[in-house]
Amino acid sequence: MRLRKYLRGNGRVLAFVFIASVIWLFFDIAALRISMNEANQDLKEREIVLKQGRRKDNVEHVFKNPLQKVNKRDLFKNSNRFERKVDQVYRKWPKVRPENQTKVNLIVNSNVKGTIISIPEKINQSKTVDIYGNVNSITAKINKIKAAVNGQTEANPYVRAHLLTKALPAVHHKIHPSVLKEESVKKGHHINDTLAMLQNEVHADVSLQNNLINELLKTVDSDKANNILDYTVKHVSTFNKTKPDIIKNLSELKDPARNPAEEAVRVLHSTSVQVRRSGGHHKVMALDVTDRPRDPRAVGQFGQPASVPRDKELESRRRWSEGFFNVFLSEQIPIDRAIPDTRPQICSENLVHDDLPSTSVIFCFVDEVWSTLLRSVHSVLNRSPPHLLKEIILVDDCSTKDYLMEQLDVYMSQFPKVRIIRLKERQGLIRARITGAAAATGEVLTFLDSHIECNVGWLEPLLERIYLDHKKVVCPVIEVISDKDMSYMLVDNFQRGIFRWPLVFGWSALPQEYIRKNQVKDSDPIRCPVMAGGLFSIDKNYFYELGAYDPGLDVWGGENMEISFKIWMCGGEIEIIPCSRVGHIFRGDNPYKFPKNRVKTVERNLARVAEVWLDEYKELFYGHGYHHLLDKTEIGNLTEQIELRKKLKCNSFKWYLENVYPDLDAPLVKAEGLIFSVGTRKCLVFHRDILFFDKCDLSNKSQHFSYTWLRMLRQNTSCLAPQEKKIIMEPCESTKPHLRWIHKSKGLEEHVMLEGHSRSKCLEAGVKADSIFLTDCDPVNNFQKWQFTHYYAE
Numbered sequence: 001m002r003l004r005k006y007l008r009g010n011g012r013v014l015a016f017v018f019i020a021s022v023i024w025l026f027f028d029i030a031a032l033r034i035s036m037n038e039a040n041q042d043l044k045e046r047e048i049v050l051k052q053g054r055r056k057d058n059v060e061h062v063f064k065n066p067l068q069k070v071n072k073r074d075l076f077k078n079s080n081r082f083e084r085k086v087d088q089v090y091r092k093w094p095k096v097r098p099e100n101q102t103k104v105n106l107i108v109n110s111n112v113k114g115t116i117i118s119i120p121e122k123i124n125q126s127k128t129v130d131i132y133g134n135v136n137s138i139t140a141k142i143n144k145i146k147a148a149v150n151g152q153t154e155a156n157p158y159v160r161a162h163l164l165t166k167a168l169p170a171v172h173h174k175i176h177p178s179v180l181k182e183e184s185v186k187k188g189h190h191i192n193d194t195l196a197m198l199q200n201e202v203h204a205d206v207s208l209q210n211n212l213i214n215e216l217l218k219t220v221d222s223d224k225a226n227n228i229l230d231y232t233v234k235h236v237s238t239f240n241k242t243k244p245d246i247i248k249n250l251s252e253l254k255d256p257a258r259n260p261a262e263e264a265v266r267v268l269h270s271t272s273v274q275v276r277r278s279g280g281h282h283k284v285m286a287l288d289v290t291d292r293p294r295d296p297r298a299v300g301q302f303g304q305p306a307s308v309p310r311d312k313e314l315e316s317r318r319r320w321s322e323g324f325f326n327v328f329l330s331e332q333i334p335i336d337r338a339i340p341d342t343r344p345q346i347c348s349e350n351l352v353h354d355d356l357p358s359t360s361v362i363f364c365f366v367d368e369v370w371s372t373l374l375r376s377v378h379s380v381l382n383r384s385p386p387h388l389l390k391e392i393i394l395v396d397d398c399s400t401k402d403y404l405m406e407q408l409d410v411y412m413s414q415f416p417k418v419r420i421i422r423l424k425e426r427q428g429l430i431r432a433r434i435t436g437a438a439a440a441t442g443e444v445l446t447f448l449d450s451h452i453e454c455n456v457g458w459l460e461p462l463l464e465r466i467y468l469d470h471k472k473v474v475c476p477v478i479e480v481i482s483d484k485d486m487s488y489m490l491v492d493n494f495q496r497g498i499f500r501w502p503l504v505f506g507w508s509a510l511p512q513e514y515i516r517k518n519q520v521k522d523s524d525p526i527r528c529p530v531m532a533g534g535l536f537s538i539d540k541n542y543f544y545e546l547g548a549y550d551p552g553l554d555v556w557g558g559e560n561m562e563i564s565f566k567i568w569m570c571g572g573e574i575e576i577i578p579c580s581r582v583g584h585i586f587r588g589d590n591p592y593k594f595p596k597n598r599v600k601t602v603e604r605n606l607a608r609v610a611e612v613w614l615d616e617y618k619e620l621f622y623g624h625g626y627h628h629l630l631d632k633t634e635i636g637n638l639t640e641q642i643e644l645r646k647k648l649k650c651n652s653f654k655w656y657l658e659n660v661y662p663d664l665d666a667p668l669v670k671a672e673g674l675i676f677s678v679g680t681r682k683c684l685v686f687h688r689d690i691l692f693f694d695k696c697d698l699s700n701k702s703q704h705f706s707y708t709w710l711r712m713l714r715q716n717t718s719c720l721a722p723q724e725k726k727i728i729m730e731p732c733e734s735t736k737p738h739l740r741w742i743h744k745s746k747g748l749e750e751h752v753m754l755e756g757h758s759r760s761k762c763l764e765a766g767v768k769a770d771s772i773f774l775t776d777c778d779p780v781n782n783f784q785k786w787q788f789t790h791y792y793a794e
Contacts, residue, residue, distance in 0.1 A: 280354035284347065284579070285385050286456040290336045290378075300333035303340050303488030303583075323369040323451070324587040325483035330371045333486055336378040339583065341456050342479060342490040344522040347579035348457065352464040358390040359463060359537065360442030364432040365450035366397040367404070372451040372585065374411070377418060379454040388459055390442035392418045395435055398426040428555030434548055437540070445543055448582070449534040453481060453488065455581035462537045462580050465525065470539040471572040473563075475531050476580035483585055493522040493578045497530045498661065502624035503561050503606045505530060511663065525575040529568070529661040533560025535582055536574075546570060547644045550608065552636045554596070558605030565613040568660050570650040608635045612642060615653045620666060622734070623709020630710075630735045665793075671743070672706040673789025674698065675713075678750065679782040680769040686715050686729055693769040698789070707788060711740040711755060720763075722754060727763065727772045743786070744794055750785035753777055 300306040306329045308316045316328040323330075361380050365373060373394075380392060394412070396404060412418045421439055423432060437445050444466055446459075458476055465474045475497075480489040494510040510526065520526075550562050567574055607629045610618040622630060629635075651659075657666055674696050675684040683696040683703050697703060705715050712732055713720040719732040719739045732739065740755040741763075742748075752763040754774065762777040762784045778784055 281351040282354055284350050284352055284457045284460045286341070286348055287385060288338065288383050288456050290382055294334065294336070294338055298334050298337065300329070300337055300486050302338050305482065305485035305487035306333060307485065323372065323585075324589045325369075325372075325451075325585050326486060327369050327371075329486045330369060330375075333371070333375075335371060335374040336382055337375070337453075339453055339455060339488045340490075342488075342581050343455070343457060343579050344493065346521075346523045347461070350461070350523070350579060352460045353467055356388055356460060356463040356467050357443035357539075358388055359444040359446045359459070360390050360436075360440035360540075361392045361446045361448060362395065362433065362436035362440065363392070363448055363450045364395040364397060364429055364436060365399070365404075366426070367399045367401050368450045370401075370403050373404075373408075376448065376450050376452050377412075377415075379452065380448070381415065381417070383454050383456050384459045388463060389417060391440070393436045393439055394418065394420045395432045396420060396422045397428065397432045398423050430549050430553045430556065430559045431551065434551060437543060437548060440540065443540060444537050445540050446537040447535065449584060451481075451585040451587070452535065453583040455479075455583065458580045458582055461577045465575060465577060466537060466539050469573070470542050471567075473531070473536055473538045473542075473567050473572055473574045474525075474580075475528065475536045475574065475576050476582040477576060477578050478532060478535055479581055479583045481583040481585045483587060488583050490581075494520070494526065496526050496528045496576060497532050497560075497564075498664070499530050499561065500664075501666075502621045502626050503558070503609065505532065505560060523578050525577055527660070528574045528576045529664075530564040531560055531574050533563070535584065542572070546572070546648070547641075550612075550641055552608060552638075552641070553605045554601050557598075557602030558609050561606065562609045562613070565609070565653070565656065566650070568651075569613065569653070569656050570645075570648040603629055604635055608638065608641075611635065611638055612645065613653060616668060617653050617657075617666060619668070619709040619734075623670070623711065627710055627734075627740075667792035669706040669708050670793045671788035671791045672704070674703050675705050676787045676789075677765040677769070677783065678785035678787065679767070680765045682765075682769050684765075684772065686718070689729065691727060691729065691772055693765065693772075705788075707741075707743055710734050711742060713741055713752070722761075722774045725773050725775065727774060744791075748777060748779060750787060751777060751779075752784075752786050 294301065296302075308326070308329060312328060316326060319327045361384075363373075363376060377392060377394070380389065392415075394408075396408075399405075409420060412420060421435060423435065427435070433447060436447075444463060446462070448454075454476075462474045462476065465472045477491060477493065477495070479491050481487070482489065492509060494515065495507050496510060497505065498508045499505050510520065514520070546563070546566050549559055553559055553562065564574060603626055606621070607626060610621040614621060657664060676682075676696060677684065677693060680693055682693040684705065685692050685694045685700070685702050686705075687702040694700075694703070705713055708714055712734075714732055715729070717732055718729040720741065721728055721730045721739055730739075737756055738754075742753045742755050743751070745751070745753065748760075748762070754761040760777040761774050763772060763786065764775045764781065764784045765772055767783065775784075
C-alpha cells in the first residue's frame with residue numbers, strides 16, 4: 001500500500017524516469033565497451049601495418065638500367081637483421097589463429113576460377129604430419145568448409161574473410177609443392193588413368209593457403225562447394241607421384257563400400273589437382289612452395305644483401321673468376337630462398353585463362369656455378385603452376401666441372417620433370433638452344449639463363465599473352481641480382497630493350513610523352529624493339545615457322561638481334577610483361593672460353609645479321625666501326641637465311657624503323673648534297689665521266705654527291721678514287737680500302753683526307769677551278785676545304 005501511495009501522481013513519473021535512466025546507462029556502458037574494443041583492435045592493426053610496412057616502403061629505389069649501381073642501405077633498410085620477421089618484409093599477413101595449419105591442395109577451373117581450397121589442420125610448425133592420418137578428422141574439416149560456404153562462417157574459425165594479394169615466401173607448412181616428383185595427365189583424361197598417393201613430408205606458405213581459401217569462400221556458391229570434391233575426383237589433369245607402391249587403382253575408389261569423401265581427401269593430400277576447362281578464367285597463381293621450411297635467418301633470405309666475413313674476404317676474391325660474381329656468397333644462400341614480390345599491385349588481381357598452354361623451360365649452360373644453377377631450377381619448380389610446367393631441360397654444353405657430371409645427374413634425378421642433355425662437343429649457346437628446343441615437348445618454349453631466380457606469378461602472364469596471340473614473343477622484366485652481395489633488386493617498370501649502332505644492345509626507358517599519350521600503366525605490356533635474348537617465351541610452332549635461330553651463328557652474340565628483327569619484320573611482336581619478374585645476375589665477363597676469339601666471333605655474327613636483315617641500312621652497321629669486316633671476316637653462306645626471309649614475306653628494315661623503332665637515328669648517309677670548294681667558291685661536278693667545277697646549282701643532279709657510312713664519296717654507283725695524284729670516278733666497291741675518305745675528322749674539320757695512307761693526303765681543288773688532285777694535307781689551305789649541303793652525322 002505504501003508503494004502504491006508513493007507511485008501515485010508525480011511519484012509514478014519519477015520512478016519511470018529513474019528506471020529509464022538506469023536502462024540507458026547500461027546501454028551506454030555496453031556501447032562504450034564495444035567502441036573501446038574496436039578502437040583497440042584498430043590501433044593493433046595499425047601498429048602491425050606500421051611494423052610490417054609495404055613493399056614500396058621497403059624498396060624505394062628503382063633501377064633505370066640493369067647495370068646501374070644501387071644504394072643497398074636504401075634498397076633494404078635494416079638488411080643486416082636477418083632475424084627480421086617475414087611479415088615485416090612482405091605484405092600484410094592474413095589474420096589467422098596462432099595454431100599452425102596444414103592443407104590439401106585443390107585447383108578447380110570451372111566457374112570457381114582456379115581457386116585452391118585450403119583445408120586447415122592444427123599441427124606444430126616444426127613438425128610434419130603423416131598424410132595417412134585421421135581421415136575422419138580431415139573429412140570433418142571439409143564439412144566445416146562446406147558449412148562456411150553455405151553461410152555458417154563460424155564453422156571455420158581459422159580463416160578471416162579478407163584476402164592477400166601477394167604470395168609470401170616465408171613460413172612453410174605441409175603441402176605438396178611443384179618441386180616434388182610429378183607426372184602429368186593430358187587435358188580431359190579421367191582419373192581412371194592414374195591416381196598418385198603422396199607420402200613425402202612437404203611444406204608451403206600459410207599465407208597462400210589463407211589467400212586461396214578466402215577466395216573460395218567469396219566466389220563459390222553452396223552447390224559448387226558441396227560438389228567440388230566429387231567433381232575433382234572425376235577430372236584430374238595433374239598429379240604428383242613419389243612411391244609406386246602407394247598408387248591406388250580407381251576401381252577401389254569407385255567401390256560403394258569405400259567412403260568417397262575420405263578417398264577424395266587422400267587424393268588431395270597426394271596431389272595438386274588441376275581441372276582445366278577452356279573458356280574459364282582465374283586469378284594469377286602466386287605460388288611459392290618448397291619441400292622444407294625456409295629459415296628466416298638464412299644468409300640472403302628474402303633477397304636481402306649478404307656480406308662476406310672478414311676472414312673469408314680473400315677466399316671470396318679468389319673465387320670470383322669461377323663465375324665473375326660472388327661465388328662464395330652464392331654458396332651461403334639457400335638454393336630455394338624467398339625473394340620479395342616486386343610485381344605491380346594490380347598483377348595479383350589479373351585474370352588468365354584456365355587452359356593456358358604448357359611450357360618447356362630450357363636452361364643452356366657451360367661450367368655454371370653449382371649453387372646458381374640449382375637456384376635457377378628450384379625457382380622455376382617452386383613458383384610455376386605444376387600443370388603448366390611440362391618439363392625443365394638442362395642442356396650441358398660440354399662442361400668441364402666435375403660437379404656438373406654425375407653429381408648433377410644424381411641431384412636432378414629426384415625431379416622427374418628435369419632432364420639433362422649433354423653435348424659431346426662445345427656448340428655454344430645458340431646451337432645448344434636449338435638442341436634444347438628440338439627435344440622439348442611443351443607447347444611453348446621458355447628460354448632462361450642459368451643464373452636467375454624466377455619470382456612469384458612469373459609464368460602465367462607470359463603464357464597468357466601467347467595464348468591470346470601465338471605470334472607474340474614475351475619477355476619478363478629482368479631484375480637485378482647483385483653480383484657483389486647477391487641481393488635482389490627491382491627495376492623500372494618501363495624499361496625496354498633497344499640497340500644503338502653498330503647493333504649494340506642496351507636498355508632505355510619509354511619516352512614520357514609516349515606514356516602520357518597512351519596512358520600506359522605500370523602493368524601494361526611494353527613493346528620491345530629488341531629483346532635481351534636470355535629470357536623469353538615463344539610458341540614452339542612459331543619458333544620453327546620463323547626458322548628457329550640462324551644455325552650459322554657461332555657460340556654467342558647477335559642471336560638476340562637476329563631473332564628480334566625476324567619476329568618484328570615477319571609478322572610477330574615482342575613484348576615485355578611487367579607482371580612477370582625474373583632476377584638475373586649480370587656478370588662483368590664470360591666465365592667460359594670461346595673456341596675462337598670472342599670479339600671476332602661476335603663481330604662475325606653481327607655482320608651475318610646485318611647482311612640478311614638490314615637491307616641498305618647495313619652500311620650504318622659497317623660504318624659505325626665494323627667496316628674492316630668487309631674484307632677480313634668470312635661470314636658464311638647466307639643463301640638459306642635470305643630464302644627464308646623471302647618465304648616468310650618479311651617487311652623491310654625501313655618498315656621496322658618506321659613502325660617499331662621510330663626514335664632510332666638512322667640516316668642512310670653521313671652527308672649529302674653539293675660539294676662546295678671553299679677556295680674556288682664553286683661546286684664539284686661529275687658529268688660524262690669527267691670531274692670539274694661549276695657554279696653551284698641544287699637543281700643540277702650532276703652536282704649531287706653523298707658521303708656514306710663506309711666513307712665513300714659517291715654519286716649513284718660511282719665513287720671518287722685516287723689515281724696517283726689525279727682523282728677519277730670508278731665503280732663503288734665496299735671492300736676496296738682506297739675508296740674510303742675521312743671527312744670532318746678532328747684537326748681537319750673541312751678537309752677530305754684519304755684513309756689508311758702512310759702520309760696525310762687530302763683532296764685539293766685547282767686554283768683556277770679547272771682540276772682536282774691529291775696532295776699533302778695543309779690545315780690552312782682553303783683549296784683543301786670542302787663543305788656538304790646537309791650533314792646528318794659526324
